[in-house]
Amino acid sequence: MGDDDQMGLFDAPARILSGDVVITLPERATYNARDSLGKKIIILDHMEKTHKEWLRVARSVAIQVAGFQGTVTAEDVRKRLEAADIFPRHCNAYGALFKVKDFEFTGDWKKSTVVKHHASDLRVWRLSSRGVIETWAEMSGEFPRIAGRW
Numbered sequence: 126m127g128d129d130d131q132m133g134l135f136d137a138p139a140r141i142l143s144g145d146v147v148i149t150l151p152e153r154a155t156y157n158a159r160d161s162l163g164k165k166i167i168i169l170d171h172m173e174k175t176h177k178e179w180l181r182v183a184r185s186v187a188i189q190v191a192g193f194q195g196t197v198t199a200e201d202v203r204k205r206l207e208a209a210d211i212f213p214r215h216c217n218a219y220g221a222l223f224k225v226k227d228f229e230f231t232g233d234w235k236k237s238t239v240v241k242h243h244a245s246d247l248r249v250w251r252l253s254s255r256g257v258i259e260t261w262a263e264m265s266g267e268f269p270r271i272a273g274r275w
Contacts, residue, residue, distance in 0.1 A: 165220075172221040179213045182206070183222055191228070191252045198247040199223070200237055229253040 173180065186205050191197040199219045206212070213219065223230075233249040 168217055169221045169224055172215065172218045173224065176213050176215070176218040176221070179211070179218060180221060182211060183213075183218075184225065184227065187222060187250070188227060188252065191250065196231060196233075196249045196251050197228075198235055198249055200235075200239060200242075200247055203239075223248070223250050227253055 183202055183206060187197050187202045190201050190205065194201075199222055202222060203219065228250040229252075231249045231251050234246045235249050236244045237247055238244075
């Protein structure tokens with residue numbers, strides 16, 4: 126590779142190591158939106174496969190919260206799960222939380238109130254009526270209740 130050649134993130138090998146995705150970046154990686162999106166898809170698909178049970182519980186909590194308050198963010202779900210001592214094996218699992226037909230992005234954003242997240246932007250989601258009806262039928266109307274009533 127010559128000095129003028131640019132190496133994108135997709136040129137870096139991704140490998141699975143102990144259930145987590147490890148991305149090895151080359152020394153001179155440059156940002157490439159297409160490649161970054163490709164890596165994100167790979168990681169979220171991996172989280173979907175390796176965190177099935179956690180995602181089932183987290184999504185049921187998200188459905189309950191959105192049903193109660195009208196909208197939901199990943200932070201809303203995280204607070205309730207942490208209060209019940211339920212944690213994913215990898216924090217990237219939260220990225221796969223709303224990657225289902227049950228939710229739709231409202232177009233609104235909210236700032237995180239968690240100090241270590243440095244007021245990062247959070248997408249605000251609402252229930253998708255089509256998705257929730259299908260999910261409710263699949264679950265026979267049973268949602269696990271955690272962290273009491275909200």
